[in-house]
Amino acid sequence: MKASVNRAGIQATIQDFGRYGHRDKGMPIVGALDKPSMMLANWLVGNQLQAPVLEIPMQGISLMFESACQLGIAGATANVELNEEMVNTAKTITVNSGDELVIGDFLSGFRLYMSITGGFKGQEFLGSFSTDLVAGVGGLGRPLKKDDKLESAQPKQQLILNREKPEHLIQKLDIDRPIRIIPGPEYDLLDHYSSRRLTNQEYSIGSASNRMGIRLVGEQSLNTEPHEELISSPVLPGIIQLPPSGQPVILLNDGQTIGGYARIAKVAEMDMPYLAQQAISKSINFVEIDITTAERGWLHQQKRLKWLFEKE
Amino acid sequence: LSKQQNIQITQLSEAALLVSLESKINPAINANINAIRKSLEEAHLKGVHELVPSYSSLAVFYKPNEITAKNLIAEIETIIDNSLLAKEFPTKEDILTLPVCYTDEFAPDMERVMKHTGFTKEEIIKRHSEGEYRVYQLGFLPGFPFLGGMDKAISCPRKKIPALKIAGGSVGIGGAQTGIYPLQSPGGWNIIGRCPLKLFRPDNTIAPFLLSMGQLVRFKKISIDQFRVTKTSLL
Numbered sequence: 001m002k003a004s005v006n007r008a009g010i011q012a013t014i015q016d017f018g019r020y021g022h023r024d025k026g027m028p029i030v031g032a033l034d035k036p037s038m039m040l041a042n043w044l045v046g047n048q049l050q051a052p053v054l055e056i057p058m059q060g061i062s063l064m065f066e067s068a069c070q071l072g073i074a075g076a077t078a079n080v081e082l083n084e085e086m087v088n089t090a091k092t093i094t095v096n097s098g099d100e101l102v103i104g105d106f107l108s109g110f111r112l113y114m115s116i117t118g119g120f121k122g123q124e125f126l127g128s129f130s131t132d133l134v135a136g137v138g139g140l141g142r143p144l145k146k147d148d149k150l151e152s153a154q155p156k157q158q159l160i161l162n163r164e165k166p167e168h169l170i171q172k173l174d175i176d177r178p179i180r181i182i183p184g185p186e187y188d189l190l191d192h193y194s195s196r197r198l199t200n201q202e203y204s205i206g207s208a209s210n211r212m213g214i215r216l217v218g219e220q221s222l223n224t225e226p227h228e229e230l231i232s233s234p235v236l237p238g239i240i241q242l243p244p245s246g247q248p249v250i251l252l253n254d255g256q257t258i259g260g261y262a263r264i265a266k267v268a269e270m271d272m273p274y275l276a277q278q279a280i281s282k283s284i285n286f287v288e289i290d291i292t293t294a295e296r297g298w299l300h301q302q303k304r305l306k307w308l309f310e311k312e
Numbered sequence: 313l314s315k316q317q318n319i320q321i322t323q324l325s326e327a328a329l330l331v332s333l334e335s336k337i338n339p340a341i342n343a344n345i346n347a348i349r350k351s352l353e354e355a356h357l358k359g360v361h362e363l364v365p366s367y368s369s370l371a372v373f374y375k376p377n378e379i380t381a382k383n384l385i386a387e388i389e390t391i392i393d394n395s396l397l398a399k400e401f402p403t404k405e406d407i408l409t410l411p412v413c414y415t416d417e418f419a420p421d422m423e424r425v426m427k428h429t430g431f432t433k434e435e436i437i438k439r440h441s442e443g444e445y446r447v448y449q450l451g452f453l454p455g456f457p458f459l460g461g462m463d464k465a466i467s468c469p470r471k472k473i474p475a476l477k478i479a480g481g482s483v484g485i486g487g488a489q490t491g492i493y494p495l496q497s498p499g500g501w502n503i504i505g506r507c508p509l510k511l512f513r514p515d516n517t518i519a520p521f522l523l524s525m526g527q528l529v530r531f532k533k534i535s536i537d538q539f540r541v542t543k544t545s546l547l
Contacts, residue, residue: 020361023362023364024362024364024365024450024525025450025454025455025521026453026454026455027454125517126520134453134454135454135495135512136514182326184324185322185330228335230335231335231336231337231367231368232366232458233366233368234324234330234365234366234371236324236328236371239325257364258364258449258452263324269325269327291323291326294326295326295376298376299376302377
């Protein structure tokens with residue numbers, strides 16, 4: 001399969017499960033932010049669930065295909081047209097040579113995942129095809145741009161599939177619910193009002209948010225009790241840091257591996273895919289849970305996903 | 313080790329523990345973090361897949377479906393109890409020499425450091441290039457070393473408004489530490505020179521990083537001509 005990019009969107013990148021094992025050198029894990037959706041896109045075309053996909057944030061892209069292939073689309077929802085005709089994204093999509101695929105504005109969610117039979121071809125770096133935009137390695141080493149040629153890593157056309165997304169594997173993105181958080185190592189540094197404010201006030205997703213982190217904007221800033229200066233210490237995706245501005249930042253997969261701001265909380269692992277689908281300027285709320293609940297919920301979510309994909 | 317140090321092990325997330333020593337930037341504490349890291353690495357604990365050290369703490373990433381936090385904490389405590397304080401500092405042969413060119417063109421913030429310290433340029437270069445440094449941690453950018461052990465007299469606070477574009481190889485002073493930008497990036501450290509060696513070599517897929525935590529480093533002042541020769545020889 002070969003396709004050329006007519007419209008590249010904003011910061012669309014090739015991503016797989018991520019680059020693990022080099023955080024001690026300062027290499028972030030990168031990788032798809034909404035893994036269940038990425039897995040679902042791959043499942044639609046019969047790929048391994050961790051095969052490299054395109055992660056397309058914010059707005060659609062368009063591609064002109066130079067050969068026939070099959071695609072899977074999951075995550076954010078959008079009107080998708082093939083040669084100006086609507087296609088059903090609940091199923092495996094088959095395209096022919098000369099077809100133009102146009103992904104329109106998003107209807108719900110913030111990150112759309114597109115798979116191709118055999119996975120997208122890109123540079124492998126330290127065991128992963130994921131794009132690291134800071135280091136300029138993996139995938140295309142940069143975001144997608146107009147006139148790029150996309151290829152399948154396994155060009156030989158395999159079995160033609162006709163799969164349909166099972167209802168229970170589709171993330172419900174049009175329903176608003178609070179995002180669950182657990183206290184972080186420096187949670188106790190928050191003053192009395194601020195620890196309550198974190199869960200009581202509404203936040204919106206700031207416009208400077210990207211794959212490194214989500215900048216939260218709240219009406220009132222959060223403050224810490226007087227404390228000794230913090231020295232930098234390990235952080236990970238989901239950690240909510242509090243910079244001096246008092247407006248928290250949620251670290252995502254491209255973020256730093258160590259950080260010097262107070263780690264006041266962490267988004268529960270099981271809510272990270274949902275968080276990744278929250279669009280810029282959208283309002284969100286947090287609710288606190290304990291670590292045992294977070295742990296159990298995540299293990300359950302993983303088990304369920306594994307079972308569902310194996311069953312299908 | 314645990315009897316002599318105030319060691320705390322807490323949960324950082326559903327899948328990571330944090331082993332913390334006294335929260336200080338100090339060579340002995342940092343060497344102990346490295347010693348704990350090495351013992352844990354050698355122990356090949358079930359479910360543990362990544363260790364990330366920093367100044368005075370260490371993140372232990374594990375798979376909660378293979379080991380529970382409680383059991384892992386107990387295992388780590390046993391290992392730490394049986395490991396020794398890091399008494400062996402690397403020998404002198406293990407010191408890596410990094411060439412640095414301090415020419416004006418590569419030192420946009422030299423004047424800021426001069427103003428802050430009251431030293432001449434020559435004095436700052438002398439003190440910076442005569443020190444012996446330790447890689448306390450890597451982070452901020454792939455392969456960026458936070459080097460401790462700088463002469464305190466040439467400390468200079470980070471810039472409040474970070475520079476938008478710092479060239480790859482730039483050597484900077486950030487507070488009481490010095491560091492090297494492996495890639496072009498925005499940043500707040502005071503840039504006083506440039507190293508021609510590549511700290512992050514993405515085309516070397518086997519060993520893309522020049523430095524690792526615990527490495528001892530010294531700087532060697534080089535001229536602009538030597539800088540160019542070194543740079544060319546690396547191509």
